[in-house]
Amino acid sequence: MNLLSKKLWSYSLACLIGMASFWGGSSFAAQNVKISFDQYHGYNGTENYINKVAQTYPNITKLIEIGKSNMGRPIHVLVISNMNNGTTIDKYVKLTNKRKEGVNNVTPMESYQGKPGHWICGAVHGNEYTGTEVCLYIIDNLVSGYGSDNEITKLIDTKTFYICPMVNPDGVYNSIERGLSQRSNSEMKDNDGDGKINEDGPDDLNKDGSITQFRYKDPKGEYVIDDEDPRLMVRLGSDETSAKQKYSVIREDKDNDGDGKYSEDSESGIDLNRNFPEGWFQDNGMAGGSGDFPTSAPESRAVVEFLTNHRNVYMAQFYHTSGGFTYRPMGTAPHSQMHAKDVAVFDFILGKKYLEIIGEEVPEAWQKPDSLAKFKEELKKTSKNKYAIDRGYVLPHGWRVSYDEERDRRYSYGMAADWAYKQYGTYSLCIELWNPAKDIPNFPEIEGDETRLKTQRALLKYQDEKHGGIYFVPWKRYKHPEFGEGEIGGWKSQYSGGNAYPGEPLLKVCENHWQYELFRAGLLPEVEIKDTRTNVLYTTDNVSGATVTQKGDQITVKKGLSQGKYKIVEVTVNIENTGKLATHVAEGSQLAGLREDVVWLIGDHKKITFLQGDPFQKLGVLEGQMEIPAYKDMANSEQGQQRMQQRRPGYPEGSDRLEDENRQPQKGPKREIKWVIAVEGAAPLTVVVTSQKGGTKVKNLTIQ
Numbered sequence: 001m002n003l004l005s006k007k008l009w010s011y012s013l014a015c016l017i018g019m020a021s022f023w024g025g026s027s028f029a030a031q032n033v034k035i036s037f038d039q040y041h042g043y044n045g046t047e048n049y050i051n052k053v054a055q056t057y058p059n060i061t062k063l064i065e066i067g068k069s070n071m072g073r074p075i076h077v078l079v080i081s082n083m084n085n086g087t088t089i090d091k092y093v094k095l096t097n098k099r100k101e102g103v104n105n106v107t108p109m110e111s112y113q114g115k116p117g118h119w120i121c122g123a124v125h126g127n128e129y130t131g132t133e134v135c136l137y138i139i140d141n142l143v144s145g146y147g148s149d150n151e152i153t154k155l156i157d158t159k160t161f162y163i164c165p166m167v168n169p170d171g172v173y174n175s176i177e178r179g180l181s182q183r184s185n186s187e188m189k190d191n192d193g194d195g196k197i198n199e200d201g202p203d204d205l206n207k208d209g210s211i212t213q214f215r216y217k218d219p220k221g222e223y224v225i226d227d228e229d230p231r232l233m234v235r236l237g238s239d240e241t242s243a244k245q246k247y248s249v250i251r252e253d254k255d256n257d258g259d260g261k262y263s264e265d266s267e268s269g270i271d272l273n274r275n276f277p278e279g280w281f282q283d284n285g286m287a288g289g290s291g292d293f294p295t296s297a298p299e300s301r302a303v304v305e306f307l308t309n310h311r312n313v314y315m316a317q318f319y320h321t322s323g324g325f326t327y328r329p330m331g332t333a334p335h336s337q338m339h340a341k342d343v344a345v346f347d348f349i350l351g352k353k354y355l356e357i358i359g360e361e362v363p364e365a366w367q368k369p370d371s372l373a374k375f376k377e378e379l380k381k382t383s384k385n386k387y388a389i390d391r392g393y394v395l396p397h398g399w400r401v402s403y404d405e406e407r408d409r410r411y412s413y414g415m416a417a418d419w420a421y422k423q424y425g426t427y428s429l430c431i432e433l434w435n436p437a438k439d440i441p442n443f444p445e446i447e448g449d450e451t452r453l454k455t456q457r458a459l460l461k462y463q464d465e466k467h468g469g470i471y472f473v474p475w476k477r478y479k480h481p482e483f484g485e486g487e488i489g490g491w492k493s494q495y496s497g498g499n500a501y502p503g504e505p506l507l508k509v510c511e512n513h514w515q516y517e518l519f520r521a522g523l524l525p526e527v528e529i530k531d532t533r534t535n536v537l538y539t540t541d542n543v544s545g546a547t548v549t550q551k552g553d554q555i556t557v558k559k560g561l562s563q564g565k566y567k568i569v570e571v572t573v574n575i576e577n578t579g580k581l582a583t584h585v586a587e588g589s590q591l592a593g594l595r596e597d598v599v600w601l602i603g604d605h606k607k608i609t610f611l612q613g614d615p616f617q618k619l620g621v622l623e624g625q626m627e628i629p630a631y632k633d634m635a636n637s638e639q640g641q642q643r644m645q646q647r648r649p650g651y652p653e654g655s656d657r658l659e660d661e662n663r664q665p666q667k668g669p670k671r672e673i674k675w676v677i678a679v680e681g682a683a684p685l686t687v688v689v690t691s692q693k694g695g696t697k698v699k700n701l702t703i704q
């Protein structure tokens with residue numbers, strides 16, 4: 001089997017979903033660890049795969065356990081980057097903990113932390129394992145493409161991917177391996193206070209490996225059998241009546257502890273996507289709630305700790321599954337709380353590309369950013385959404401915020417993507433991956449009311465035709481210990497429609513989102529040392545006799561003796577961010593945990609004296625090569641002005657923050673830095689430019 005057919009064999013359905021994208025990807029690459037997407041991998045399959053990849057590709061991958069779930073399952077991040085290149089600042093400048101002087105307690109950095117980083121994770125919600133599959137697909141394309149596809153090879157050489165397929169491994173295990181759909185994490189908790197832990201969860205009464213449903217005849221029941229497809233149960237509206245037989249429908253479950261309640265003490269714990277520190281609040285510990293405090297869950301804590309210790313991440317992705325659209329930040333606040341530049345990057349660059357990839361119409365305003373004023377005027381007449389008017393566009397279906405702009409109130413809280421943007425400084429997204437109407441070929445157009453029912457019918461039909469009907473368990477008589485005669489049946493919970501169906505639909509979702517993350521990786525900043533020059537001005541025996549003054553870029557030297565053992569040297573370094581976006585997200589440049597880009601001139605202390613310029617020079621934030629559409633308009637708008645004047649609590653006025661107007665940092669993607677130094681003999685010099693998110697680069701200098 002040649003390389004191409006190998007790839008096509010594993011993606012046996014590739015031809016059906018458009019070859020073009022495959023030719024553009026890593027089609028010619030060797031797939032040394034086989035993977036296909038004709039079934040879900042679940043917890044065990046995912047663990048097997050990422051372990052095999054790490055063993056097979058030691059030069060470009062590293063598997064890290066970033067924490068353990070409550071049930072003791074590892075939370076794994078697969079790092080993908082060339083492990084044999086790259087460097088970090090601590091190899092040149094010793095990092096110490098200022099509060100514990102003399103103690104060498106700063107963890108050494110890995111070389112891949114010196115490259116711009118891209119975080120991608122799935123299954124924050126355990127029953128949204130499409131995200132896990134997309135992570136595996138991305139891993140496969142990256143490792144298989146290395147060495148054969150130029151774009152992928154360059155990305156792995158110069159960037160770092162952190163891929164965490166299962167943030168919530170317990171949720172994935174229960175959802176797939178046990179057939180018990182579980183959104184939250186698992187907790188060892190006595191929810192009903194009877195002294196026993198997790199003793200009354202749902203039950204696989206008929207032992208078929210999936211928690212389905214139990215229906216029984218009940219005059220007070222709220223369900224009737226669907227006329228069109230008698231396998232489906234239809235819920236009657238509150239004022240709806242029917243002459244048909246009524247049923248009650250419950251989850252497959254019994255009362256294990258005899259307290260008259262069902263699933264009141266299951267393994268299911270808290271909603272991890274409400275347990276992150278941004279906008280978190282206590283929702284009284286309700287089941288599926290936000291937890292006792294931000295990052296109280298080991299899973300969300302592992303993610304926050306890992307990212308906090310890996311500051312190079314610039315792009316972040318938190319996959320979910322329901323709907324086929326993106327939530328960009330924020331959920332807890334309107335866009336007036338975001339930096340105007342970030343709003344422009346999110347919508348005009350990231351949003352536009354996303355809509356193009358999923359095949360949705362791009363708002364006219366995004367295509368004509370120069371006409372925003374006109375769009376604002378038009379919106380004033382038609383919209384009551386003040387945020388839409390302020391921007392000049394209503395956010396489209398496919399690219400939205402969970403903040404309720406119409407009612408001006410927050411919808412959600414403690415969300416991972418909000419935290420990763422607002423407190424950590426990334427262009428983070430929460431993509432809801434799956435929309436059957438778009439991702440299943442020839443899915444009937446669903447209109448009018450009863451969309452849920454119509455979708456269910458279409459899904460049933462699809463799985464009948466493509467999968468022999470095995471996703472739905474036919475109703476079968478069962479005598480329930482508490483409810484008596486009835487039937488067990490319904491969707492197998494793994495395939496109940498919340499996730500992309502294996503095969504063609506899943507491959508389409510995977511391919512679209514691989515292409516999208518490739519696009520995002522292509523926007524990462526990249527700091528480079530473009531040019532270095534050394535110019536010996538004169539030599540002297542007495543350094544203290546050498547004086548230098550600098551005004552702008554003019555350096556004046558008062559000569560010492562014309563001969564001597566010290567060379568007085570002017571060093572010029574040109575630095576540029578050759579990446580498309582700035583070295584910090586605009587919001588990130590204000591965060592206490594982030595620092596501006598810096599350049600060091602390093603040499604032997606005993607042989608080098610700095611006459612002009614400190615060894616360490618601040619560069620501010622280097623802008624990227626890409627012009628940000630509409631940014632100026634955004635910044636000048638009412639909301640934008642409001643935002644610019646705000647400071648986050650805790651930042652003292654006039655402090656050395658990057659947005660301090662008085663400092664007037666240099667603008668643009670380029671910097672020219674000069675030093676004048678006295679060098680004894682032929683002491684070697686090293687220039688190290690280091691940007692937390694734009695990478696670390698080094699160049700050795702020789703003085704002629």
Ligand SMILES: [Zn+2]
Pocket residue numbers: 125128273320321
């Ligand atoms: Zn979700």
